Amino acid sequence: LIRTKKPVKILEIGTAIGYSAIMMTLCSPNLKVTTIERDEKRYLEAIKNVKKLNLEDRITLIFNDAFNVRLEDKYDLIFIDAAKAQNIKFFELFERNLTDDGYIITDNMYFHGLVHKNEKEIVSRNLRGIVRKIKDYIVFLKNNPKYNTTIYDIGDGIAVSEKKTK
Secondary structure, three states: OOOHHHHEEEEEEOOOOOOOHHHHHHOOOOOOOEEEEOHHHHHHHHHHHHOOOOOOOOOOEOOOOHHHHOOOEEEEEEEEEEOOHHHHHHHHHHHHHEEEEEEEEEOOOOOOOOHHHHHHHHOOHHHHHHHHHHHHHHHHHHHOOOOOEEEEEOOOOEEEEOOOOO
16 A cells, blocks of 8 residues: 555554554655554664664654644554554544545454454453454444445454545
8 A cells, every 4th residue: 555555654553663664664765654652662662673774764753642642744644553442542533634535544453363253252351342342443434434444354454444535
């Protein structure tokens, strides 16, 4: 998607150790990524990884909980890869930062294959709750009149929501 649509600015919710931000940045020489991480250990590891590849001028790392971050910039693509139970909230909070012809991509839509299982098969109450919220998010995406969403069977499931043009 990055190679075909050639976004210039990407916002990532959930940096972890910086792998996705780095890989996205390496897809296009003009691409800049802003990424948010709340876990200090992961954030510090991401800084090291970004520096190793000399990408500090193209990747902006923000150490904060995404719910406390307010950005004014517009992004061609928003990549949600954070707390799965919060996907709807992340989507609603940051969609105002999406350009008119932008995309919101959400990773881990199948949550280790658990989304396809009967909830009674999932032993952990906590996991059942996360799976239920991911299923709610899928319904939210499919019924959202402002976006066309396709969920691809790539990895652990990737939702690509394309903003509808007016």
